[in-house]
Amino acid sequence: DQQVKQNSPSLSVQEGRISILNCDYTNSMFDYFLWYKKYPAEGPTFLISISSIKDKNEDGRFTVFLNKSAKHLSLHIVPSQPGDSAVYFCAASALNDYKLSFGAGTTVTVRA
């Protein structure tokens, strides 16, 4: 049962524009959410996280928004750069549950 869903397998965006990645979850016990970036043959790299007590967290070009009532979060990358081309995974965990549940990933391609 996929508790974290990324319904867009791919996203193509022009350099300098905004990339918006979406993620939905079904488990209402999830209270901590993360985004990871992954290049082929490498491990995921942590980008940004947000806890359920907040609705927005910003770190440089990356902003994550959380809508708990809709069980939805999104990652905004502004401006998009060629080095942002990678697979982005949304992940979630519940308090005192030590595992991460991952979405299937969204492949982002930034066009020059």
Next chain:
Amino acid sequence: KAGVTQTPRYLIKTRGQQVTLSCSPISGHRSVSWYQQTPGQGLQFLFEYFSETQRNKGNFPGRFSGRQFSNSRSEMNVSTLELGDSALYLCASREDQGTQYFGPGTRLLVL
């Protein structure tokens, strides 16, 4: 601080064999988790160890096992390998709770 390291990076085995993968966490991190990534199933949680004790386990058969040593290094073992065990095995560490940081992974190919 040095990141999470995993050895070996690549491995080829045949069906029926067993394999042991190793993970060294970030210094000071006492939690180590293992994940399997396959094209069909995505990233799936195997198990987590904290202070040498397994404190959570995913839905994998008993052929998958692990352990953690007093220095927080962890090993994962897969016995009686099957073709479907071919995957990227990722290790992640963290202090206790909070953000997990991943290693580069071990690519296992079962022939």
